[in-house]
Amino acid sequence: xxxxxxxxxxxxxxxxxxxxxxxxxxxxxxxxxxxxxxxxxxxxxxxxxxxxxxxxxxxxxxxxxxxxxxxxxxxxxxxxxxxxxxxxxxxxxxxxxxxxxxxxxxxxxxxxxxxxxxxxxxxxxxxxxxxxxxxxxxxxxxxxxxxxxxxxxxxxxxxxxxxxxxxxxxxxxxxxxxxxxxxxxxxxxxxxxxxxxxxxxxxxxxxxxxxxxxxxxxxxxxxx
Numbered sequence: 001x002x003x004x005x006x007x008x009x010x011x012x013x014x015x016x017x018x019x020x021x022x023x024x025x026x027x028x029x030x031x032x033x034x035x036x037x038x039x040x041x042x043x044x045x046x047x048x049x050x051x052x053x054x055x056x057x058x059x060x061x062x063x064x065x066x067x068x069x070x071x072x073x074x075x076x077x078x079x080x081x082x083x084x085x086x087x088x089x090x091x092x093x094x095x096x097x098x099x100x101x102x103x104x105x106x107x108x109x110x111x112x113x114x115x116x117x118x119x120x121x122x123x124x125x126x127x128x129x130x131x132x133x134x135x136x137x138x139x140x141x142x143x144x145x146x147x148x149x150x151x152x153x154x155x156x157x158x159x160x161x162x163x164x165x166x167x168x169x170x171x172x173x174x175x176x177x178x179x180x181x182x183x184x185x186x187x188x189x190x191x192x193x194x195x196x197x198x199x200x201x202x203x204x205x206x207x208x209x210x211x212x213x214x215x216x217x218x219x220x221x222x223x224x
Contacts, residue, residue, distance in 0.1 A: 009127050012040060034060040035067060039077055044129035047136045048078055079143060098123070102159045109173050110219045112163065113185070117211065120193055128197075135194065157182055173222045181222060188218055 038060035042051045053074050057064040071077045101119045106112040124131045138145050160182040167173045173181065192214040199205040 009129055012037065012129065031060075031062055031066070035062060040129055040133070043078065043137070044132040048074070048140070053077060078137070078141070098156075099159065102163050106167075109167050109222065110215060112167070113189075113215050113218050116185075116189060117192070117214070120189065121196070124193060124197065131197070156186070160186065171224055174224050176222075184222070185218060188214060 035056070038056045042056050042059060046055075051074070053067050054064050056077070057067055067077065098116075098119055101112075101115045104115070106115070134144075134148070138148060157179065161178045164173070164178045164181045164185070168175055168178065168181075192210060196205075196207060196210065200207060
């Protein structure tokens with residue numbers, strides 16, 4: 001694992017340009033940027049519980065004391081660096097590109113679901129570290145969870161609900177409450193993406209079959 005292995009993801013590049021170290025100040029030095037990049041790398045690979053500030057310091061090429069000049073504990077490092085900076089970046093990255101799918105005209109709800117799957121898989125493939133950190137840490141850090149709900153779910157839910165209402169008005173899906181349909185659709189797609197990320201390449205995982213089962217489950221389950 002190398003913080004400078006050339007595998008920086010798009011969201012990380014933007015974060016390093018515009019992020020902060022938790023004190024309201026932008027990243028100004030190469031050393032600060034290395035600490036931020038190393039923290040993201042370690043948290044993404046090992047999770048918060050499995051990582052250490054000494055490992056982050058070693059990966060960043062700085063003394064561990066340099067980290068503690070800014071943060072009292074490892075928890076402060078996650079909350080003060082990764083959470084505020086990352087959450088500020090997630091919403092644009094989640095919406096960016098996704099809006100094209102949500103705003104486009106679709107011949108059927110099935111086409112809409114397939115395009116959403118393709119779009120979100122492409123997003124995850126480009127931003128694997130971001131996805132890992134969010135998936136790993138949201139259940140354990142209430143402050144991250146609240147910001148995720150307020151910043152991201154609100155924006156995404158509004159856009160998906162609007163698309164759902166169009167299908168309902170055209171009589172293409174069941175007349176359930178639009179927010180319910182959006183929730184069912186999102187949770188099913190997220191479940192597939194998470195499973196694919198964890199199980200892809202494992203014996204018995206048939207990605208094409210799993211994708212088709214996911215599409216069929218939604219289309220048939222929400223048929224009018």
